[in-house]
Amino acid sequence: MPARIPTLDIRRFTHPASPQDRQAFVDELGAAYREWGFAGIRNHGIAQSLIDDAYGVFKAFFALPEDIKKQYHVAGGGGARGYTPFGVETAKGAKHFDLKEFWHIGREIAGDSKYRDVMPPNLWPSEVDGFREKGYALYQALDELGAQVLAALALHIDLPESWFADKTDFGNSILRPIHYPPITADDIPNVRAGAHEDINLITLLVGASAAGLEVKSKQGEWVPFTSDADTIVVNIGDMLQRLTNHVYPSTTHRVVNPPGEQARQPRYSVPFFLHPNPDFMIDVLPSTVTADNPSRYPEPITAQGYLEERLREIKLK
Structure with a gap:
């Protein structure tokens, strides 16, 4: 059996004995990410009622008729806000599209913000009561938790604890409620989400309603990671991998179709993709460059430039 991906209690960082x-938590979290690029976080302080309320409005939206949902699809918008229909997103290099539909909630920013040209206003479905309030409450809670995880990771690579704070305070972060519809045929070649790495700094996945998430180990094995109900799964994305010169690996993962009758059930999940501010320059941290790990990325790139490059690869742009 492969080793298990660790789950850690973040109270040891936020309210240490x-x-x-606190230092032991930083060491253990850093070691988990160096090995797996994934960890579970429990005692995160996000109320189950807040999570349940958000899931309730998301499920209500996905249950709407197709013609209503498609009114919230922004043609040419790269899926940045609103609804993306079934059969669009395709994992990089995959032959078949993913078996999912999803919605994007972004950061609420001022109309005159310097980031407005790349961070459009949110869309909110009028057909679902409380969608905006409950959806954005979860966005904010995960944004705060993500900041705590980044603070611990900063300490692990000898940066000040607050290093990420002013680089993510206007981050182009996305909350993505996903609906994987029931699978009704036994011979489809698609999987619910093809093997991929995430684009952003870190991803926080709250309350996946069914098994299916698998993480590829360094030995090439697919390791199932079904977390307990009170655990949020947090993984490294490609931007943080690039920034840290692969000290923190962005690990390949997928969502496979469950066997038998389980495949006939819908699956819902809500990842939060934590991004830096659009103009943040992703440039390899000098502290992560060593004789054994020379810089892999001599050319820096802005977070927005990198995001657009990657969205084209996964067929969202």
Whole structure:
């Protein structure tokens, strides 16, 4: 059996029993990410009622008729806001589209923000009561939790604890409620989400309603990672991998179709993709460059430039 992906108690970082315990958490979290690029986070402080309320409005939206949902699809918008229909997103290099439909909630920013040209206003479905309030409450809660995880990771690679704070405070982060419809045929070649790596700094996945997430180990094995109900799965994305010169790997993962009758059930999940501010320059951190790990990326790139490059690869642009 392959080793298990660790699940850690983040209270040891936010409310530590001692400075030594806080440092031990930083060490354990850093080790988990160096090995797996994934970890579970429990005692995260996000109320189950907030999560349940958000899932409730998301499920209500996906249950609407197709013609209503498609009114919220922004043609040419790269899926940045609103609805993306079934059969669009395709994992990089995959032959078949993913078996999912999804919605995007972005950061609420001022109309005169310097980022407005790349961070459009949110769309909110008028057909679902409470969608905006409950959806954005979850967005904010995951944004705060993500900031805590980044603070611990910064300490692990000898940066100040607050290093990420002013680089993500206007991050182009996305909350993505996903609906994987029931699978009704036994011979389809598609999987619910093809093997891929995430684009952003870190991803926080809250309350996947069914098994299916698998993580590829360094030995090439697919390791199932079904978390407990009170655990949020947090993984490294390609932007943080690039920034840290692969000290933190962005690990390949997928969502496979479950066997038998389980495949006839819908699956819902809600990842939060935490991004830096659009003009943040992704440039390899000097502290991560060593004789054994020379810089892999001599050319820096802005977060927005990198995002657009990758969205084209997965057929969202």
